[in-house]
Amino acid sequence: MAEFIYIPETLRERLGEQGSKELVEVLNQAARSLRESINESTVERIERRIAETKTEIVKEIANAKADLLKWMFVFWVGQVLAIIGFLYTLLR
Structure with missing residues (x-):
């Protein structure tokens, strides 16, 4: 990327001409270094957020699975009791 100062x-x-060119090069190098540093910290921050979000999603899925299992158990117990009640009434 061309940089003009x-x-x-x-x-x-x-x-002098040489001193001016060297000053421009030093300033460009400092700007590149700063940009790279900012990019690295931004990438680290984004990766950290992704990891936190992934952890939260995994927890939510685990909670949903546990809740689903609980309600499945309640449903099947209710079904078995209903069938037993129906058979008891039918065979009486």
Whole structure:
């Protein structure tokens, strides 16, 4: 990515052409380093959020499974009791 930095004429005269180029290179390198650092911290933050969200989702799924199992048990007990009541009434 091309980066343009304007160096005022008076500063360019004091630094000279080579000094100006080196100053621009130092500034560009500092900007690249800062950008990379920001990108790394952003990626780490996003990865941490993804891991937290994944943990929350796993917990929610486990809770849903436990709740479903509980209600299945209640349903089947009710069905068995209804069948026993029906057979008791029928065979009486």
